[in-house]
Amino acid sequence: MADDKRIDAKTGTQFVGHEWDGIEELDTPMPRWWLWTFYATVLFAIAYCIAYPAWPMISGATRGMLGWTSHGQLEQELAAERARRAPVIEALNATPIERLPDNPKLFAAAVEGGRSAFKVYCAACHGAGAAGSKGYPNLNDDDWLWGGDLAAIQKTLEHGIRQPGDAATHQSMMPAFGRDGILTDAEIADVVAYVRVLSRQQPLDAAARRGQASYATNCVACHGADGKGSRALGAPILTDPIWLYGGDVASLTETIGKARAGMMPAWSNQLDPATIKMLTAYVHALGGGEATPTPAPAATPVATAAAGGK
Numbered sequence: 001m002a003d004d005k006r007i008d009a010k011t012g013t014q015f016v017g018h019e020w021d022g023i024e025e026l027d028t029p030m031p032r033w034w035l036w037t038f039y040a041t042v043l044f045a046i047a048y049c050i051a052y053p054a055w056p057m058i059s060g061a062t063r064g065m066l067g068w069t070s071h072g073q074l075e076q077e078l079a080a081e082r083a084r085r086a087p088v089i090e091a092l093n094a095t096p097i098e099r100l101p102d103n104p105k106l107f108a109a110a111v112e113g114g115r116s117a118f119k120v121y122c123a124a125c126h127g128a129g130a131a132g133s134k135g136y137p138n139l140n141d142d143d144w145l146w147g148g149d150l151a152a153i154q155k156t157l158e159h160g161i162r163q164p165g166d167a168a169t170h171q172s173m174m175p176a177f178g179r180d181g182i183l184t185d186a187e188i189a190d191v192v193a194y195v196r197v198l199s200r201q202q203p204l205d206a207a208a209r210r211g212q213a214s215y216a217t218n219c220v221a222c223h224g225a226d227g228k229g230s231r232a233l234g235a236p237i238l239t240d241p242i243w244l245y246g247g248d249v250a251s252l253t254e255t256i257g258k259a260r261a262g263m264m265p266a267w268s269n270q271l272d273p274a275t276i277k278m279l280t281a282y283v284h285a286l287g288g289g290e291a292t293p294t295p296a297p298a299a300t301p302v303a304t305a306a307a308g309g310k
Helices: 032-051 069-093 097-102 104-121 150-159 183-198 206-218 250-257 273-285 301-309
Strands: 017-022 023-026
Touching: 069 104, 069 273, 097 104, 097 150, 097 273, 104 273, 150 273, 183 206, 183 250
Parallel strands: none
Antiparallel strands: 017 023
16 A cells, blocks of 8 residues: 555655546645634634524524523614613603704704604605605695694694594595586586696686686685685695696596595504604705795786786
8 A cells, every 4th residue: 555655756745646637636735724724613613602592493592601692682772772862752752843943953853863764654655855756745845735834744644644543634525526427528628728727837718718617616615716725625726836646638637537535644553753753844844844834825816827828
């Protein structure tokens, strides 16, 4: 067997006996640093298995001598965060929403907290930038169906819109004038023409004049004779270019003919009062928030709207 141990003359290393196309492999030993590193990792693995949860069992895992768990660490971090936020939460709970702007530092903290909460609870419908989409209001503008002051926004968040089981939820119901047979298709087309006159999208023509009569009979009670809407009823303003479902002929025809009945959750069932106040502050600070409830603007004559039409 000794004769089988061939030594490479140049390196003094024994051959292992493998050969590929005339190329032979040397039995070169591992570098010492590599061996010590390997031994260290083995020792570390043994120590880790003793100190921390490591081996899976039937109903869990070995606990480890240190008693550490990822759940425990998370709870500690959450408890520390709750303790850090406690003074702000207590101050928010003690401050009526109308008085929140009196404390700029607290209001700023509420806005930042609301910014984070908005991404979790509101962005799915209103968008990450709160710009909304068809059927979901843009919260950056100054058009408000139910009011844009702090108290009104808080109420909307707490009780929602058309929330079943909440007696204080916002309720409004627009008839489906076409589906319910209140107006014919021709009459709906005339009302659409008149609404587009109110919003300065077209001039006053014969169809709009006919629609004005139908509007006076069927729409004035909620939207007002001047089309300025009613926040008490959740009736939108019809005289500006801001539309929840669209102001083009097709969209208005569908809205008048089939009606709309969007919903928003009552967040008081899911969020604590402080979080609702933070969301209120954030939405109010987006750009369209009002200091106090704003009365309806003065009436705009139809002749003025017609003069501004395209």
